[in-house]
Amino acid sequence: MPDRPAMSDRDDLAAWAGALIRPVAALVPEGGARLRLGVWGADYDAVPAEMEAFVRPLWGLAPLVAGGFDAPEAGTFLRGIAAGTDPAHPDYWGEVGPSDQRMVEMAGIAMAWLLAPQAFWEPLGLEAQTRAAAWMRQINDQPPSDNNWLYFRVLVNLALARLGEDWSRPAVEAALDRLDTFYLGEGWYRDGEKRQIDYYVPMAFHFYGLVLAQLGGDQFPERARVLRSRARAFAESFQVFFASDGAAIPFGRSMTYRMAQSAFWAACAFAGEEVLPWPRIKGLLMRNLRWWAGQPITDRDGVLSIGYAYPNPLMSEGYNGIGAPNWALKAFLVLALGRDHPFWRAEEEPPEDLPEVQTAVPAAGFLLRRARGHAILLTGGQDARAFRGCDAKYGGFAYSSAFGFSVPSDATAPERPEMSAMDSGLAVSRDGLAWLRRGRVTDARLRDGMAWGRWAPDGRLEVETWCDFAGEGWHLRLHRIRSADPLEIAESGFAIDRTSMVEPADPDESGVVFLRNASLVSGLRDMNGVREAEVIRAAPNTNILHPRTAIPRLVGRLPAGESLLVTGALGCPVGAWSGAEPQISEAFLQLCARMGADPRRVASAS
Secondary structure (H helix, E strand, O other), X not given: OOOOOOOOOHHHHHHHHHHHHHHHHOOOOOOOOOOOOOOOOOOOOHXXXXXXXXXXXXXXXXXXXXXXXXXXXXXXXXXXXXXXXXXXXXXXXXXXXXOOHHHHHHHHHHHHHHHOHHHHOHHHOHHHHHHHHHHHHHHHOOOOOOOOOHHHHHHHHHHHHHOOOOOOHHHHHHHHHHHHOOEEEOOEEOOOOOOOOOOHHHHHHHHHHHHHHHHOOOOXXXXXXXXXXXXXXXXXXXXXXXXXXXXXXXXOOOHHHHHHHHHHHHHHHHOOOOXXXXXXXXXXXXXXXXXXXOOOOEOOOOOEOOEOOOEOHHHOOOOOXXXXXXXXXXXXXXXXXXXXXXXXHOOOOOHHHXXXXXXXXXXXXXXXXXXXXXXXXXXXXXXXXOOOOHHHHHOOOEEEOOOOOEOOOOOOOOOOHHHHOOOOOEEEEOOOOOEEEOOOOOEEEEEOOEEEEEEEEEOOEEEEEEEEEOOOOEEEEEEEXXXXXXXXXXXXXXXXXXXXXXXXXXXXXXXXXXXXXXXXEEEEEEOXXXXXXXXXXOOOOOEOOOOOEEEEEEEEEEOOEEEEEEEEEEEEEHHXXXXXXXXXXXXXXXXXXXXXXXXXXXXXXX
């Protein structure tokens, strides 16, 4: 891994941005507008994929230029914008169709025009400007995907308006009206018609909304007021996604965008919106960027790779072209701010001053906790269908800044459980051969003060699960399982890095397993006493944080009918583990009592 700047100040951050942009710019053909980074497939064809690879560095380059930093690569991208929007040029980006990937990349050009028109617009000259503006206006003629993509239409028109070009206020108003229907409350949105809630809330909805509020507030003053208010509400819970070491909780799709997860804090600073005290905002952003700077996330040429904490194509989505990871550069928006901005003048809040906090987010259906430097999310699940490994990304019970999550490299199979790499999840089988993993949860919310979800994959099985925090490092899961068939069942805890020695404990009782390495401990306790514990050595490169992991698991059999299972799951730093039992909350006890269950000894069937 190449040396990375320490990023203690604005200049350090600019140096790292330049280090990520230069290797990409060096690969752009002279005068070209398409970048062929390698052999890689995506849902869209080669032209928009090569446009994507070319445009995405602008998310970091434009703030560099706007902030007054030397950026000799700007000329490469200026010439590319002229070429890509010229129908007579061999690298022309082509005509735009419905839900076209080109719309996504238009937003990067719009940001360059908004932030640094002196570098990316004015030198084009009148003829090229006319062509480029006309090409961009195609976004008003074709329908975008009915989700965060609507903001691309907003940004393009905002840029055209600020440049004095023809633009469409009705198109912007219609897009903003539709986006407003996705609002859930407490600062949280769903990404489209379905209840899809993930990092697209901070890195898309709020990021673009704050750009609009700052640069389009004169045109849309009431919209700007609402968007700023929602960002303030969102910050209260979103800050708990970040651990004291700067790592955020991996959750959901598009993890290859990496530090885009903290771009919300950059957008707050850009908009002058002190959603939290400036020292905390600065600490949350800079620590996250420093954490990322310490991960091996680039290839040998210094180009950002597909993956998360290490290069790993298994973590990609079908819509990730090979140049997609450069959306990570959204987090560098703060470079557009001068040295005298309150963000840069603030002293970072020390990580030890981050409050230990537990909070409920009813709008999103999340329980969040940050304790002992570790951030964790409990969720009832989501109905995510269209993404690789969607059951792992949305169907788990818990997600952690320290343990990450795992994506299967093969189907769940009893003879090769390591291939399924199921962590913090549940799987069942009716015949011991075909297994169903909990995912695509169609009904989930906070219920009884806990994260709750109902999983009903067919008419013969329904699993309701309640999750609640239960003291230092623990959370509890209560499963009510109604099945027309006898079942084999497997439930797992957090995956733990086994690159260093993992020490499985040797408890005196069955149904208990703890795994420990130098820094973390992961474990499971069957509160029923009806399941056996085992350790799965997961297939390599299945975990988003660690290439080699082990996973604690409970396995057993259930009769047909209704069964109740209670599980204690442990995941925390070694120093925070005292060996104590999970602390059962009053709400959890009341829930068990309502069901006629003893949480310490629940019968396997009612």
